[in-house]
Amino acid sequence: MEREPAAAAAEEPGPPGRRRRREGRMRTVRSNLQPPPGAEEPAGKGAPRRRLRGGAQHLADNRLKTTKYTLLSFLPKNLFEQFHRLANVYFVFIALLNFVPAVNAFQPGLALAPVLFILAVTAFKDLWEDYSRHRSDHEINHLGCLVFSREEEQYVNRFWKEIRVGDFVRLRCNETIPADILLLSSSDPDGLCHIETANLDGETNLKQRQVVRGFSELVSEFNPLTFTSIIECEKPNNDLTRFRGCIIHGNGKKAGLYKENLLLRGCTLRNTEAVVGIVIYAGHETKALLNNSGPRYKRSRLERQMNCDVLWCVLLLICMSLFSAIGHGLWVQRYQEKKSLFDVPESDGTSLSPVPAAVYSFLTMIIVLQVLIPISLYVSIEIVKVCQVYFINQDIELYDEETDSQLQCRALNITEDLGQIQYIFSDKTGTLTENKMVFRRCTVSGIEYSHDANAQRLARYQEADSEEEEVVPRGGSLPPRGAAGGHPSTRAAHQSQSSRAHRRTGSRAEARRVSMLTELTAFSSPMEKDVTPDPKLLEKVRECGRCLASARHQEHPLDHLSPELSDIFDFFIALTICNTVVVTSPDQPRQKVRVRFELKSPVKTIEDFLRRFTPSRLTLGSSSVGSASVAAKSTPKASLLSTLANDGALLRLEERLGAGTPRLASNGYSSAADGWAAERSATGPEPRAELRYEAESPDEAALVHAARAYSCALVGRLHDQVSVELPHLGRLTFELLHTLGFDSIRKRMSVVIRHPLTDEINVYTKGADSVVMDLLLPCSTDDARGRHQMKIRSKTQNYLNLYAVEGLRTLCIAKRVLSKEEYACWLQSHLEAESAVDNREELLFQSAIRLETNLHLLGATGIEDRLQDGVPETIAKLRQAGLQIWVLTGDKQETAVNIAHACKLLDHDEEVITLNAESQEACEALLDQCLRYVQSCSPQRTAGSLSVGFAPLCSPSEATASGPSLVIDGRSLAYALQKNLEDKFLFLAKQCRSVLCCRSTPLQKSMVVKLVRSKLKAMTLAIGDGANDVSMIQVADVGVGISGQEGMQAVMASDFAVPKFRYLERLLIVHGHWCYSRLANMVLYFFYKNTMFVGLLFWFQFYCGFSASAMIDQWYLIFFNLLFSSLPQLVTGVLDKDVTADVLLAEPQLYRSGQNMEEYRPRTFWLNMADAAFQSLVCFFIPYLAYYDSDTDIFTWGTPITAVALFTFLLHLGIETKTWTWLNWTACGFSVILFFTVALIYNASCATCYPPSNPYWTMQTLMGDPVFYSVCLLAPVAALLPRLFFKALQGTLFPTPLQLGRQLAKRSPGKFRAPRETSVRGHIPGEARTKPPGQRSISVAQAVSRDCSSRVSRGTWQPACSPEAGGEPSAVDMGVPRREGTLPDRLGSQPSRSSSPGPVAVEGCPGGSRMKPMSASRPAPLPSVFSVPSLSSLNWMSSLSLVGGLGSVLQFSRSSLPMDKHDGDFLPSSTPPERDLCGSSGQTTDCF
């Protein structure tokens, strides 16, 4: 337990986490089992303990309490919270005002009813939420775990909530960690344990934790009773990645504590039988809980606008009341002296003077007209949003079968923002791409190994993806897993999978999911796992192995290798061991593959170093020791294939592959099998065993798998040694001296090992090429060797550039050989750094930098990160929808540009402005230059109004602000984001079609978003999947997280979480639009309704001396909004669809109505209010005139008015409702029936109640009055006639795009079905980047042309294309509907395609009758003149080829031609061109 020094303890009553302490921010933790330092007096066993407990009260115990209220505090606390809402205060104020007799308009109790109703509904909701929180708390609090009991001197079962700081907890495998625990003992002989942090951050890989130094050396079992050390550590904080402190042992020795020693609450213990630890932080002080910030509250744009209009309403209300008050004052003055019979004097008999009368009247008017500020609006909006969220969640199209996840809405109140997004900021890796890394190519020692077979293999996977649907038989084609499925849950899941396969036909996804489930291993789909080795390289590797095997017992075995072979050897060693991959075997539940070796932990002290590095020690021969104890590691081909067989489709695939490429027979598998044959017989049974790699990042896994394909297999990793299986050499065990982990600043990681063959100390470094290339040993140009090195480097650099152009992620592998002296020297400083308490990170960083210099380049790898399904199509659609897409990535420029090309963010025929500046000044100059250039290209567009303006639909490339694309790197971005440049940058960026920020840090990402958000006042959406996107997601108006591979941080921070990028399309274009349009219309309707209703009362004031009298019965007045007229609008607000999903998807440009706020803008608001005023005039004066000079009484006259208002509302809603389902009809009917029922019951209930109206038998009398009916018929019709007429007129003459969309859908209901199916289901075959076989000559132009031409084959489905565009370069983009695209032409072979494109193009885009069929099949003439701007990353601005520029200039002028109607004005003058375009595009769409 924690014992503070007495003084400190006293002043710590504050809530956890917020306490301030004078003597620093440390916490001291002692064992609960020891008597406290102050309590020396020997007391009974129980007494001091109780005292301790008492003393420990100020520390959070492990009880979880997330509830806000207790039974007693609920009412006051909840009310208090509710009154934080200004609206509630206002309504209560109004209601209380009613209690003032001189002012009251209603019965005071009655006036409170609606407020109380609203408050009660909200309170009930809160209560329910709190209760469910309480239940889940209870459940968690009552989980059990083993806590050491002093009384019983053993571990006893306790509830989680009973754990206290200082308790000793024993955890067994697969248990969840109940609190933040310092690891003191582990059953693992190395003092290690593994935890899985999926609950915390979603990462499924295992993380290693280490027993505190000083305890790991204990031989006997850890006994809590002997624990006398004192732990000093930080105060609780929410930093998951940091923990610092030290432990002071009984003998006064100190040892540092790091995050490796801490087990975090919520994680799961894996791979370790049992651990013991002491609780450091408990309950709400644990890092997991401190990280929980609860749901976010954002206010949507629409709501902000609405609030602004609410203020207008308030103003209107005040004006009306003021007008009334003045009127009443004058009226009183007029009749004051006249002894009018109807004058009611004050109670003392004196007549009321005008001024107080006016004041009273003012207040009463506010009460009477309070309906103008709709009390039910807020509640209704909440309800509608909850329903919208429900429908979004339920959308089956947003359900991802592969991951069995649907879209999650984490923020409940910004659904309508989805319909107004203008800018999308997207991360690249994991968002646009799958973040499934596949080893593609590598270069070693300056020689490139292109891995063609590998490329083919990947191509086939894709083919499999697209074909599987037809091929896979329906029946359960999935063989039972058998022995391999060791994990019980896996097996169970598996069986259910195979049984389920009968039912469903979505077999592709199914198969994928099965494969995912069988591979519990993180980041390893079969596609990533099997790498087909390059035969040349494989041969070299074998040769190398043979050489080494023959030379293994000589002094310097590596010397016998040629430099190239030696590099190759080192290269693979580095791939294998320079990582943090953990090897597990699937047989036992995550039992670690263990190879014990006599070495202890990594070198921790100098003495240790000296002791261990005496040359006398022989390290070789360990392999035999190791292999004896190893559970089999081998992966013979047979078992591999049998494993694969589980994934039915993959099996066939493999077979086909085998048949197709005879190379497979002699590839790595077989040779590996040969190589290992001997060893396998030695190691004994379990031949089916399979190794699993658990990596922290997917690239690591990909590299290890790649190395394994070259039979250089990682078979075991402990924290101090790595075992590698090598051909001919057998198992080699590398002593792992240090691991310098990857960080984003250094952008590299290193391992320090002792080479078992040479006994040298080697450093292997793996990192981004930009940094590694700079750290290489400067080589002299004098000797041949140096020159050779130079050559290798330049070659490697070339290949790296090439890889980047191909969109591969590049990594450089380098090595450094340290002499013992160098190492000792470095070790000294490193150990100091490690043991430092302050500044440790900084020191370690410096230390790492000292080590990672003078490297020797070994080679580089290219890893492919495949695009996700449907990304190009989604981007095209989103662009058509007028969204600007910016990609903010941390990747290097070349990779980013290439991915951007691949996902059609950049077009090959458009300009790319590349901004790479070395300094602030250069950046400014460049910006100016670019601006001038951009403006000179498009003189008309300088106003910059185009970003939100209308543009002709037809050419999607121009749909957004056309123009060049901007590529900017991180450094320049940093300059450009400076205060003085940001405007220029923004202005430039606004003119650009797409913006690509490479090498940007998370902070820069968020700065960019913030800049656009604040300066352009645009709605922004940020989408990302990783922790580095969190800041950006939080800053944006709408944050979307991808629940992908990188963990859950992004999802946790997001408002919406989607499984894949492509779901964004439907989320925004369909649901976003619907939500926006529904809510906008509902809010407008609300305002209309209330204004109209209040108008009735206001007009009456002219006839009652402005006395704030109301002809409408107070009950109707108060419950009208709440009961009678609320349901229909709710139903409409929830269910109305202005345009069907199919049309919205087919015509993404309809999304613009939301961006331009067409549904709800100030003008609409005021028009609406004017209409409301008009309608209220009609609805007031028709009854007025009908009952003028009649013997009707005030409430008998008011009731028809109420009825008229109700009918008018319903009819108005009817005009506004676009889809009438039975729910709408029911709701409307219900409203009418409810009104009359309530009225009849109310009017019959009590003869003398409800003063002053006393409406006894009023309704009943009215029901017998024909005038009532005739008024009820006449007034609503008269009131709505103009609206209906103008709606019809506008719908015919100046239809909005939305209306056209509806008409279109109505006229051809079947047309939009088919495309939708494909757009959802369809997967693009033939990845552009897959290389056709035999095309090995690599040139930029070719790569580009391939890309370009295959783009033709893919084709986006564009319903309408510009006829003019037909002859132009941009026509490459158009044509082939996607359905055609699914035809198998995956290898991108030109001839097969050229047979179809002509008719296809005509069919797909008949609007372009002027379009030549050649545009589809043309072999891309552009690339020859197209210069890839990104190849050299110097300061230059690439204006594209002349042709491209010309093209864009043409496009500019065209785009700016017709529509100046971005403000939504339907200028008649703008119709002719529009119509012209319509005509052609109309035919276009008709063809689908």
Add this chain to the structure above:
Amino acid sequence: MAMNYNAKDEVDGGPPCPPGGTAKTRRPDNTAFKQQRLPAWQPILTAGTVLPTFFIIGLIFIPIGIGIFVTSNNIREIEIDYTGTDPSSPCYKCLSPNVTPCICTINFTLDQSFEGNVFMYYGLSNFYQNHRRYVKSRDDGQLNGDPSALLNPSKECEPYRRNEDKPIAPCGAIANSMFNDTLELFQVGNASDLMPITLKKKGIAWWTDKNVKFRNPPGTDPLEERFKGTTKPVNWVKPVYMLDSDEDNNGFINEDFIVWMRTAALPTFRKLYRLIERKNDLHPTLPAGRYYLNITYNYPVHSFDGRKRMILSTISWMGGKNPFLGIAYITIGSISFLLGVVLLVINHKYRNSSNTADITI
């Protein structure tokens, strides 16, 4: 939720959470409601689709309007202003408050005979019976005969709640300002003799008012006893139990009183005063000819620019004479029809283009 991981996951802790062996997926149900595919009628408002509505409205409204208009025109109505603001008026003398009681006589001529039941109203103008404080100033409990409310009227009645320490019955400003002119009607016979016309006092109030809402204090004593302890309203001449000699029309259930207590909606209103019942089928109720209206002028409206009228009217199924509704129906119907024509023209003109129209932004 503050706790982001949930307890169940913690317990079985399956890492990527395979669906635990059961066939439960998170796949949403594919139902029409959840997928928002409910069958729906989707009207599109264009000239073509809307114009039938306009024609239909026109075709329905115009006949209704004509019907109502004709009905209303068939109603006979005569209005006689007897405020006496005009010096030539016989009632001019009554404007001065000194003349009490003031009786004036106005003669008028019916050009056409009134058939069927004739209703006699008095009409007031510029009389704000809908004034907020006025409307409130009553005690329904008292009027319902509640003995406790009788002696202790509601506070709403202030300042007409008590007079000289006695509760006022009926209390409040409405009752206090009750109309108290007396109107009598005489037909001038052939020989210039005056034939009084029987004016029926009862049956002018709502049945529910007379029988349910308004009740005299309970008891079998004479009314005077039952109202003991109360005093008359300030402006009244007689106490409430002396409003009429008929026991059934006296006290709170006096129909003139009940009618008055039903506060008018607008400052210009009329209230039913008497009924002139049809005698038989052969003779009109009020044949054409000259009549005398005899007024006991008590009610001062001149001070606040009010007007007083006597109205004789027959009624139809529609109620009283009201030309507005008919005209309004005809007007709206015509407008609607006209708009329909406009839409027809527009539709005809733009049909071709709108058929091929497509979404162009």
